[in-house]
Amino acid sequence: MRIINHGTVAGKVSDVSGVGDALGVEYVSRVPRPPLDALIDDLYYLEGAPPYARLTLPPTLAALLIVNLGAPFRIRAGTDIETAEYADGCVITMPTRAYEFGYPVPTRSVGVHLKPWGLAPFLPMPAVELCDRPVTMEQAWGRAAATELRDRLATADAPQEMLTLLEEELIRRLYETAGLGLVRHTSRVIAAAGGAVSIGGLSVAAGVSSTHLARRFKELIGVTPKRLARTCRFTATVFAIDLAGPIDWGELAGDAGYFDQAHFGHECREFTGLTPTRYLAVRRRFLREHPGHAMDGWPLPAD
Numbered sequence: 045m046r047i048i049n050h051g052t053v054a055g056k057v058s059d060v061s062g063v064g065d066a067l068g069v070e071y072v073s074r075v076p077r078p079p080l081d082a083l084i085d086d087l088y089y090l091e092g093a094p095p096y097a098r099l100t101l102p103p104t105l106a107a108l109l110i111v112n113l114g115a116p117f118r119i120r121a122g123t124d125i126e127t128a129e130y131a132d133g134c135v136i137t138m139p140t141r142a143y144e145f146g147y148p149v150p151t152r153s154v155g156v157h158l159k160p161w162g163l164a165p166f167l168p169m170p171a172v173e174l175c176d177r178p179v180t181m182e183q184a185w186g187r188a189a190a191t192e193l194r195d196r197l198a199t200a201d202a203p204q205e206m207l208t209l210l211e212e213e214l215i216r217r218l219y220e221t222a223g224l225g226l227v228r229h230t231s232r233v234i235a236a237a238g239g240a241v242s243i244g245g246l247s248v249a250a251g252v253s254s255t256h257l258a259r260r261f262k263e264l265i266g267v268t269p270k271r272l273a274r275t276c277r278f279t280a281t282v283f284a285i286d287l288a289g290p291i292d293w294g295e296l297a298g299d300a301g302y303f304d305q306a307h308f309g310h311e312c313r314e315f316t317g318l319t320p321t322r323y324l325a326v327r328r329r330f331l332r333e334h335p336g337h338a339m340d341g342w343p344l345p346a347d
Contacts (some may be wrong), residue, residue: 072092073087082159091203159228164221166184226252
């Protein structure tokens with residue numbers, strides 16, 4: 045699981061095809077061609093042994109589609125939701141809480157990192173219905189379509205051929221979505237400001253009511269503009285941390301626009317389930333135990 049940059053936050057992936065192979069993990073990614081590049085950050089192939097059996101994925105500015113080609117994996121979408129098993133893959137809209145992924149060893153999948161609004165043209169239902177509730181590929185696209193796609197991907201000769209097959213399937217499924225331009229533009233304004241925006245000002249600038257804007261966001265992303273802004277600010281803040289040096293949490297919180305250190309601490313616990321100091325320790329653990337790993341970035345060890 046690698047989370048990538050939407051303009052201000054969350055890891056990195058090259059703008060061209062790339063291959064990462066670290067500690068037994070092969071990671072191949074590439075940016076799709078237009079018009080998918082307006083919806084998708086990258087298509088990827090992942091195979092090998094994950095760095096940890098369980099990984100926590102805090103919320104970020106991303107949606108995710110995974111076509112599983114190996115043994116089933118498990119997802120727990122919050123402490124109040126039971127762990128579920130996914131054999132054919134899953135679809136995840138932009139989350140509001142940390143997810144826990146349990147990976148088989150080895151794992152093998154083909155997937156898509158989408159921009160927050162990127163799933164909407166491929167979903168048969170409003171995104172808000174899937175908020176913090178991952179669904180299987182069968183539930184999203186139907187059993188026949190999900191099985192056919194998995195079979196075609198599994199028999200492909202190489203990762204790049206798999207990515208081409210998945211790209212072609214997404215282009216075939218692409219349909220025009222009402223309100224997409226509004227949501228995409230407003231989301232980019234929020235990201236460019238690092239989440240420090242007036243939500244009322246956004247609706248005025250867009251020429252729509254705040255109610256209309258919130259409704260479109262929930263339909264296409266699954267969350268409100270305010271929630272998107274909060275996620276953007278938090279991810280931008282934690283990725284600005286120098287993991288090698290001492291941290292002045294009060295200064296960090298102030299620079300990011302939080303009321304005070306306590307406010308940032310509350311956001312950190314809500315987004316990650318960890319205090320800021322504990323979050324930092326877990327991030328450093330990953331870097332210490334698996335330097336340069338292909339899955340480094342946003343996922344955290346959960347065991």
